[in-house]
Amino acid sequence: MSEALSPAPDSPTADPLAPYDAVVLVSFGGPDGPDDVLPFLRRVTAGRGIPDERLAEVGEHYALFGGRSPINARTDELLTALRSELAGRGSALPVVLGNRNWHPLLDDVLPALARDGHRRVLAVTTSAYPSWSSCRQYRENLAAAAGDALIVERVRNYATHPGFVAANVAAVRRALAGIATPPEATRLLFVTHSIPDAMARAAGPQPRPAEGGYVAWHRAVAGAVAAEAAPGVGWDLAYCSRSGPPQQPWLEPDINDQLAKLAADGVRAVVVAPIGFVSDHMEVVYDLDHEAAATADDLGLEFARAATAGTDPAFVAALADIALERAALARGEAVEPAVIEGAEAGRVVCPESCCVNLRHPGTPAI
Numbered sequence: 001m002s003e004a005l006s007p008a009p010d011s012p013t014a015d016p017l018a019p020y021d022a023v024v025l026v027s028f029g030g031p032d033g034p035d036d037v038l039p040f041l042r043r044v045t046a047g048r049g050i051p052d053e054r055l056a057e058v059g060e061h062y063a064l065f066g067g068r069s070p071i072n073a074r075t076d077e078l079l080t081a082l083r084s085e086l087a088g089r090g091s092a093l094p095v096v097l098g099n100r101n102w103h104p105l106l107d108d109v110l111p112a113l114a115r116d117g118h119r120r121v122l123a124v125t126t127s128a129y130p131s132w133s134s135c136r137q138y139r140e141n142l143a144a145a146a147g148d149a150l151i152v153e154r155v156r157n158y159a160t161h162p163g164f165v166a167a168n169v170a171a172v173r174r175a176l177a178g179i180a181t182p183p184e185a186t187r188l189l190f191v192t193h194s195i196p197d198a199m200a201r202a203a204g205p206q207p208r209p210a211e212g213g214y215v216a217w218h219r220a221v222a223g224a225v226a227a228e229a230a231p232g233v234g235w236d237l238a239y240c241s242r243s244g245p246p247q248q249p250w251l252e253p254d255i256n257d258q259l260a261k262l263a264a265d266g267v268r269a270v271v272v273a274p275i276g277f278v279s280d281h282m283e284v285v286y287d288l289d290h291e292a293a294a295t296a297d298d299l300g301l302e303f304a305r306a307a308t309a310g311t312d313p314a315f316v317a318a319l320a321d322i323a324l325e326r327a328a329l330a331r332g333e334a335v336e337p338a339v340i341e342g343a344e345a346g347r348v349v350c351p352e353s354c355c356v357n358l359r360h361p362g363t364p365a366i
């Protein structure tokens with residue numbers, strides 16, 4: 001490692017993120033305009049067996065928003081916030097953006113870091129939970145983009161970090177404050193991306209609960225947010241954005257079905273909290289703000305959508321905490337990971353059995 005880039009960890013001027021010499025914020029990426037939509041969707045779904053009708057349908061969701069996902073603008077805001085938070089903690093490392101599925105692509109950004117002399121990079125992902133889709137696929141894409149030129153390591157899954165929970169607590173409180181219906185007729189509906197049942201069962205390290213780590217983590221986060229933000233209000237966990245062939249079982253209930261059930265049970269208002277996503281993107285603005293809001297309207301339910309963590313200072317501070325924690329571990333220091341009571345802190349190094357890729361087992365991952 002070049003000394004100019006990264007002083008020895010025990011020197012007084014050592015960067016708090018040493019031994020890393022750069023940070024990459026890793027996001028999903030989304031289309032920036034109508035011409036990007038099809039190439040983006042092809043890239044995301046290559047070899048996935050997603051039916052053509054589903055792709056056409058998803059293309060229409062983007063068309064409704066001018067062919068542009070809000071994800072890139074939200075990720076840029078997070079990048080700016082994370083840069084200033086890490087600088088405020090005394091780090092001078094560059095913090096760059098690399099997307100899995102749209103420009104700037106990890107496939108370009110990581111080789112460029114290597115050409116600039118970087119050797120050991122810390123990846124901070126915009127996905128907070130274990131599962132192949134939300135964790136290991138990121139690790140696979142990072143390994144493919146890094147090649148042999150760079151060592152890339154990533155932060156742990158962080159949804160159970162108190163800072164991520166605090167951001168969601170604040171968002172649920174704000175949404176509830178706008179609801180006129182009394183609490184006893186109001187329901188909190190936590191939402192995340194549906195994934196195939198088989199992927200859910202394989203999520204997280206062994207030993208796993210029967211439902212798998214993805215669902216267990218969401219329940220833990222939902223329970224903690226509900227207990228703090230709305231102790232008198234009942235809650236459920238529901239799912240959005242199902243794709244894949246209809247005969248393949250995915251996590252249920254779908255949010256729209258759950259809204260119908262709640263209305264039939266006498267619930268009159270819902271606060272929808274997308275705890276599965278760290279920022280607003282197409283799933284949030286289409287599946288929740290557009291589709292689920294219309295379903296609620298048809299059912300006569302008062303509806304409010306809680307904000308995603310976004311750039312909430314508690315969330316940005318949590319990302320900095322886990323980055324610094326990861327660096328301390330890389331230096332061989334003991335670390336006590338911050339985690340909400342009764343929940344699991346993510347593994348920093350995933351065992352081979354973690355979040356297995358059921359379609360292509362053994363795909364290299366960082």
Ligand SMILES: CC1=C(CCC(=O)O)c2cc3nc(cc4[nH]c(cc5[nH]c(cc1n2)c(C)c5CCC(=O)O)c(CCC(=O)O)c4C)C(CCC(=O)O)=C3C
Nearest residue numbers: 028030044048058069071127133134193195243281282283
């Ligand atoms: C768990 C999870 C997250 C949360 C964790 C994380 O944030 O990573 C997430 C996020 C996102 N997913 C996104 C977009 C898409 N996901 C798709 C397809 C799929 N997602 C899956 C899972 C997840 N996805 C799965 C199991 C599939 C089936 C195909 C496969 O097995 O891989 C498809 C294909 C069409 C369709 O089927 O919908 C698209 C276009 C965008 C960007 C949106 C924008 O542009 O604003 C984001 C943030």
Ligand SMILES: [Fe+2]
Nearest residue numbers: 133193241283
């Ligand atoms: Fe997705």
